[in-house]
Amino acid sequence: MSVWTIAAAQYEPRNRSVAENITHHLRFIDAAAAASCEVLFFPELSLTGPVRNTSLPLPPDTTALRPLCEAATRHKIMVIAGLPVIKNGNAVKGLAIFVPGRQEPVMRPQGKGACLTPLQTDISVLPLNADPTELDPQASVMATGYCPDEPLEQQSTATLQRFAHRYAIAVLKSDYASGTLLGGSALWDEQGQLIVRADRGELLLTGQKLAEGWQGDIIPLR
Template identity: 30%
Template sequence: MPTLTLAAAQSVSIAGDLAANLRTHLDLIAAAADAGVELLLFPELSLTGYEPTLAAALTLDGADAHLRPLREACRVAGLTAVVGAPIQGPTGLQIGALILGADGRCRVHTKQYLHPGETPPFVPGNGGDLLEVRDVKAALAICADSNHPAHADAARAQGADLYLASAVIGPTGYPADSALLAGHARRLNMAVLMANHGAPTGGYACVGRSAFWQTDGQCLVAAPGDGPCLVIVRRHAGVWQGELRALRS
């Protein structure tokens, strides 16, 4: 059975600087491709930084010309990347994730559960469909989504065996949030991959420590702290192995 390789991209975003953040994403996609990654998960609002006051001027959609280099890089590398950006939805401004497929297509997923401080400017979204990489069915959670057990329960009921959490987590929130993610894995027999920002964003001193939890709730591999890196997991013959790759800032 061929090895399946997934990774969390612990990226560093510059507030509102889409051009610089696109370059960072391209570098991380290239590094992931070099490692044979098939699914690459970025943190919440990774393309713009977690900047609610700037979000309305930075919205993206799947057809946006800014995304063409990322979409082409994913197509050439044969990987799927999940990147974060504000979305102008039918009911207002939403926190979105753009799923850039290995086939060159783009799908949009939106955050369903907002923190109290996120509204306004954001309104809740409707989530999205599961994404599939070979025999793995993955559900996407955008930060606060994963704080609600009902969200993880619904993902498992839809057939997900992998939970992807794009996050913005600071030092005070990390113990509780990581315990929740480990609990989802153990309670639902569903592996969890979490990507956190590797530097401060939107006033949050993000701690990094992106991680992967196996279905028994045990953390297989985690970044030791902040800074840019890839947290890579490989599954061969049903067994997961972890790897860390530090990257230059």
């Protein structure tokens, strides 16, 4: 019997338009809810689209994000999307955490990734300068939109696999649909064994934590 179902959105951003991206996020949320997912994780900067070699835009107004709050509540699913947040007066990569029943998202710097725990709505984030030994000891999954221990240009799935094995935590990676940024969404278990990996295209990569271990699936977005 499944005790927990999570999903990574393999996502194609919409023209760096926050409004269009919100509408597109809602399609993924509907699909994840239909698959009985309890957590849906999007890649970094999913609400604005990736930015290369330019400064980040300002964060969108939280009122614009209300449809995502309503969807999280309606479907009883936690949604974690990527967007800029302000830290020490500067825009940095961040997470917007939409918790069922809350009228506004919780905003946090992206750090190395979000630490996910079944039935827990207070998500902890591993800071960029933190040692991985500082992972939340209650966490079952490290969800990331990028590779936690190497510069962007050196990222590899092998690094995430080693991370999962070394720190005995499952790793969920969410990527863009083109596959050019991070090499495909994937899930590794606590021993670093690959459970499921996606090719290109818009889809949900799901993981079910069962009594006997993890199982994975790919659900194309229709």
